[in-house]
Amino acid sequence: MTIDRPIRTARELAGAGLIDAKAEEAISRVASRYAVAITPAVAGLIDRDDPNDPIARQFVPDPTELTLSPEERVDPIGDGPHSPVTGIVHRYPDRVLLKAVHVCPVYCRFCFRREMVGPQGLGTLPAAELDAAINYIAGHRQIWEVILTGGDPLVLSPRRLQEILERLRAIEHVKVVRFHTRVPVVEPERIDADLTAALKASGKATYVALHANHPRELSAAARAAAARLIDAGIVMVSQTVLLKGVNDHPEVLADLMRGFVETRIKPYYLHHPDLAPGTGHFRLSIEEGQALAASLRGRVSGLCQPAYVLDIPGGHGKAVVSANAISSEGGGSYTITDFRGNPHSYPPKE
Numbered sequence: 001m002t003i004d005r006p007i008r009t010a011r012e013l014a015g016a017g018l019i020d021a022k023a024e025e026a027i028s029r030v031a032s033r034y035a036v037a038i039t040p041a042v043a044g045l046i047d048r049d050d051p052n053d054p055i056a057r058q059f060v061p062d063p064t065e066l067t068l069s070p071e072e073r074v075d076p077i078g079d080g081p082h083s084p085v086t087g088i089v090h091r092y093p094d095r096v097l098l099k100a101v102h103v104c105p106v107y108c109r110f111c112f113r114r115e116m117v118g119p120q121g122l123g124t125l126p127a128a129e130l131d132a133a134i135n136y137i138a139g140h141r142q143i144w145e146v147i148l149t150g151g152d153p154l155v156l157s158p159r160r161l162q163e164i165l166e167r168l169r170a171i172e173h174v175k176v177v178r179f180h181t182r183v184p185v186v187e188p189e190r191i192d193a194d195l196t197a198a199l200k201a202s203g204k205a206t207y208v209a210l211h212a213n214h215p216r217e218l219s220a221a222a223r224a225a226a227a228r229l230i231d232a233g234i235v236m237v238s239q240t241v242l243l244k245g246v247n248d249h250p251e252v253l254a255d256l257m258r259g260f261v262e263t264r265i266k267p268y269y270l271h272h273p274d275l276a277p278g279t280g281h282f283r284l285s286i287e288e289g290q291a292l293a294a295s296l297r298g299r300v301s302g303l304c305q306p307a308y309v310l311d312i313p314g315g316h317g318k319a320v321v322s323a324n325a326i327s328s329e330g331g332g333s334y335t336i337t338d339f340r341g342n343p344h345s346y347p348p349k350e
C-alpha cells in the first residue's frame with residue numbers, strides 16, 4: 001500500500017492497515033487527546049504482520065494512553081519553572097533551549113512534551129515572543145550554546161530557519177547551535193540542499209542530535225539524509241529513549257548504536273523514559289535500564305556508548321544513572337567490575 005501523505009486520524013490509520021477497523025472508536029478517543037501523525041517514510045517501516053512491531057509501537061496510538069498513573073506529570077522534565085520568557089528554557093548556566101515551534105512531523109506516543117506539541121499545542125512562537133527570546137539570549141553573556149528544540153525545529157521552512165539563525169549569528173557569545181530532530185529518519189527527503197544550508201546560517205559550530213530508537217529507523221534514506229548533513233560540515237550525535245517493547249533488548253540496542261556509528265553519528269544520550277502522561281506501558285525500571293546500558297559495554301565498541309541519563313522531575317536537569325562499576329572498600333581500595341561482571345581490586349592486591 002502506498003501512503004503519500006501523513007496519517008493523522010483513526011480512520012486513516014484503519015485505512016492504512018495500521019489498526020483494526022474495530023479499534024477505530026477507541027483510537028479516536030486517544031487521537032482527540034494526543035496528536036497523531038505518521039509520515040509516509042515511517043508508515044513504510046512498519047511491519048503490519050507483526051502485532052508487536054517496534055516502529056508501530058512508537059507512533060500508532062494505543063488506548064492505554066488514556067490510563068494515567070499518579071506519578072505522571074503534564075510537564076515531566078520541568079520546563080515551566082526554568083522558562084524566563086516564552087520559548088526559552090534556561091536550566092543550566094551556559095545553555096538554553098529555544099523552542100520556536102511545537103509541531104512535529106510525527107507524534108511519538110511516549111513524548112515528554114505531549115501536552116505542548118501538536119495541532120492543539122503551543123504552535124509556532126509569534127514574532128514578538130521570538131524577539132523577546134532572542135533578546136534574552138543576547139542579554140545573557142553566559143549562554144554559550146543554543147539548542148533549538150520544540151517540537152521539531154526542522155519542520156520550519158529553510159527561509160524561516162535562516163532568519164532565526166542569522167539573528168543568532170549576530171550574538172558573539174553564542175558559539176554552538178544544536179538542533180534536536182527526528183526529521184532525517186521520519187521525513188528524510190526534507191533534508192535537501194536548502195535546509196542544510198539554512199542550518200549552517202548561524203556561522204557557529206552546528207550540531208544535529210538525531211532522535212531514533214530502533215535500528216530499523218536507520219533506513220537507507222535516513223542514512224543518506226544524515227550523510228548530507230555531515231558532508232556539509234554538521235556534526236551529528238544521537239539520542240535514544242529506552243522504551244519497553246521497542247529497544248529493551250541488548251542486541252537491539254547494540255544494533256542501534258552500531259548503526260549510528262556506521263552513519264557517523266556519535267551516540268550521545270540514552271534517556272530513561274520520562275513520566276509523561278499515559279506512557280506507563282513504555283516504562284521500565286531503573287534497574288532494567290542500568291542492566292541494558294551495562295550490556296553495551298564489551299558488546300560494542302567504545303564509540304557506541306551513550307550516556308544513560310534521567311531527567312530529574314521538577315526541572316532539576318539530567319543525571320547519569322548508569323550502574324556504578326566501582327565501589328570503595330575504604331583505605332583507598334576499590335572494587336571494579338569488568339564488562340563480564342567479574343570484580344577486580346584496584347589497585348591490584350598482588
Ligand code: SF4
Nearest residue numbers: 104107108111151182
Ligand atoms: S519528535 Fe520529539 S517533541 Fe515531537 S512528538 Fe516525538 S518526542 Fe515529542
